[in-house]
Amino acid sequence: MPKLQYDYIIxxxxxxxLMLADAMGKDAFFETKSILLxxxxxxxxxxxxxxxxxxxxxTFDAIVYKKWDHIFFAGKGFSKRYDIAPYTYKxxxxxxFYSAYLARIRSYPNIxxxxxxxxxxxxxxxxxxxxxxxxxxSTKEVLNSIFDYEMATQQNxxxxxxxxxxxWVVKTKKPIFDASQATYMDFSIAQKGNTRFMYILPYSDDxxxxxxxxxxxxxxxxxxxxKAIKEYLHNNLDCSVYEILEKEQGSIPMTCYDFxxxxxxxxxxxxxxxxxxxxxxxYTFMSTSKKIPQLITFxxxxxxLKELDFxxxxxxxxxxxxxxxxxxxxxxxxxxxKLFKERNPQLIFKFLDEDTSVMEDIYYILGCPKIPFxxxxxxxxF
Numbered sequence: 001m002p003k004l005q006y007d008y009i010i011x012x013x014x015x016x017x018l019m020l021a022d023a024m025g026k027d028a029f030f031e032t033k034s035i036l037l038x039x040x041x042x043x044x045x046x047x048x049x050x051x052x053x054x055x056x057x058x059t060f061d062a063i064v065y066k067k068w069d070h071i072f073f074a075g076k077g078f079s080k081r082y083d084i085a086p087y088t089y090k091x092x093x094x095x096x097f098y099s100a101y102l103a104r105i106r107s108y109p110n111i112x113x114x115x116x117x118x119x120x121x122x123x124x125x126x127x128x129x130x131x132x133x134x135x136x137x138s139t140k141e142v143l144n145s146i147f148d149y150e151m152a153t154q155q156n157x158x159x160x161x162x163x164x165x166x167x168w169v170v171k172t173k174k175p176i177f178d179a180s181q182a183t184y185m186d187f188s189i190a191q192k193g194n195t196r197f198m199y200i201l202p203y204s205d206d207x208x209x210x211x212x213x214x215x216x217x218x219x220x221x222x223x224x225x226x227k228a229i230k231e232y233l234h235n236n237l238d239c240s241v242y243e244i245l246e247k248e249q250g251s252i253p254m255t256c257y258d259f260x261x262x263x264x265x266x267x268x269x270x271x272x273x274x275x276x277x278x279x280x281x282x283y284t285f286m287s288t289s290k291k292i293p294q295l296i297t298f299x300x301x302x303x304x305l306k307e308l309d310f311x312x313x314x315x316x317x318x319x320x321x322x323x324x325x326x327x328x329x330x331x332x333x334x335x336x337x338k339l340f341k342e343r344n345p346q347l348i349f350k351f352l353d354e355d356t357s358v359m360e361d362i363y364y365i366l367g368c369p370k371i372p373f374x375x376x377x378x379x380x381x382f
Contacts, residue, residue: 005138006036008299009130011118012145013039015050015285016271018101019292020143025108029300034110036137038130040117043102046095048248049167049209050285051182051201053087053349059289063096066203070181071345074188075337081181082345089182091201092285118146121267128266141266141305143295147273152257158319159326160217161254163282165199166225167211169246175205176237184345187333189232195325195332198232207245215254215282216329225249252282256319258311268305270295275310279318281352314354317361323376335369342367 008024010017021037024030067090072081105111116132121142130137152160183200190196195215202208212228214220233239252272259275270276276291277284291310298308325332339348343364350356351364365373 004036004135005034005127006112007033007139008141008143009036009038009128009137009139010143010145011038011121011130012271012273013037013041013043013098013102013113014145014271015097016145016274016276016288016292017143018098018105019288020270020295021105021108021111021113022101023292023296024299025105025111027296031110035108035112036139037105037111037113038116038118038132039113040115040133042115043098044095046093046246048094048250049201050092050094050097051089052092052283052286053084053089053353054286055086055088058090060090060092060097063092063100064090065093065096066091066201068180068182068201071184072178072181072186073184073336073340073345074186075333075340076187078337078341079188080340084345084349087346087349089184123264123266141268141299143268143270145269145271145273147253147269147271149253151259151262151269151273152253152255155257158255158257159322160257161215161322161325161329162217162219162251163213163215163254164219164249164251165211165213166222166229166249167199167209167247168226168229168244169203169207169209169248170233170242171245172206172239172242174239176239177202177205177208179203179205185336186236187337188236189228191330191333193330195329196228197333198228198236209246209248211248215325215332217326219251222249252277252284254279254282254322254325256315256322258315260306260309263306263308265304265306268295268308278352279315280321283352286353312354313361317365319380320373320376323380324372327376328372331372335372338369339367 010021024035067088070081070083116134118132120131122129127138128142179202186198197213199211199213200208210229212225256279259269262269276288278287
């Protein structure tokens with residue numbers, strides 16, 4: 001029998017796990033509840049970068065590493081710099097987020113953080129047993145953020161793409177970056193049968209994070225991402241001498257599969273594992289921050305965890321885009337180019353934030369190529 005018992009166990013100290021633990025720690029409802037947070041890592045490395053847009057000041061401003069008031073978009077024969085006011089594009093480094101949130105979480109007397117690998121989860125009639133590399137724990141409810149791609153790919157009703165990338169933080173010998181703007185998407189590079197673009201976050205005029213990103217179903221060999229970054233630096237930025245300060249890589253699922261069949265009465269998947277990544281973009285950070293308060297409210301009801309549902313009309317919009325990208329992945333750049341030519345980024349951000357009215361939805365959708373989306377809609381209906 002498990003020796004240690006908790007009211008809640010949160011598995012994974014990434015964005016979702018830490019935001020949830022912090023929200024529970026500061027909420028009076030959970031003061032008498034014991035909470036265990038588990039992760040195999042100590043979270044002391046800068047292993048990722050999160051970006052998001054928002055109006056004015058926000059919850060994460062104290063740990064925002066860099067922000068931009070302009071973005072740049074480039075397609076084939078089209079490019080434009082956009083003033084995105086009243087929005088600001090913000091960047092948070094993983095290490096700063098971990099440090100700030102773990103410091104707060106360690107101050108809550110009812111929350112314990114342990115660095116242990118979870119090896120198995122067993123749901124019993126009255127409780128859940130969580131086995132780790134060091135111990136076995138029992139709990140009433142598990143909030144699990146550990147993602148396995150097979151959770152999504154063991155079905156064929158919804159396409160599963162990936163936003164996959166490798167990024168380098170480079171420091172150059174001469175100033176080559178415009179530090180006042182983030183390059184949101186640069187599709188001027190070779191598409192090679194996929195949706196491929198460069199993403200640039202300049203920290204200064206000689207230092208930037210450069211990512212080679214794809215929306216597609218299969219990963220590439222590591223060498224192909226890195227070759228593309230080298231070629232972009234040389235061919236597009238006229239830079240052949242630079243120092244690589246950091247490297248990062250990632251793969252984010254882009255799917256409308258809602259993961260609900262994996263939830264149970266006592267186990268709930270959260271974060272990327274719960275389908276919290278915005279299906280059409282892969283952006284997860286702000287999506288997670290908006291879902292945490294809803295989850296907190298739901299936990300207080302005591303209802304079975306599988307009953308919580310986040311689906312809304314934007315899920316259907318995302319599904320159509322993913323159908324289009326799945327069927328004609330090589331044409332993805334045409335969709336985004338048409339959208340940025342015909343609609344302003346303020347509307348695009350508002351739509352992706354799921355804050356638009358139905359009339360704004362219609363106007364936004366009319367800015368997309370009509371034939372592929374109409375075809376995708378007909379296939380879904382019939």
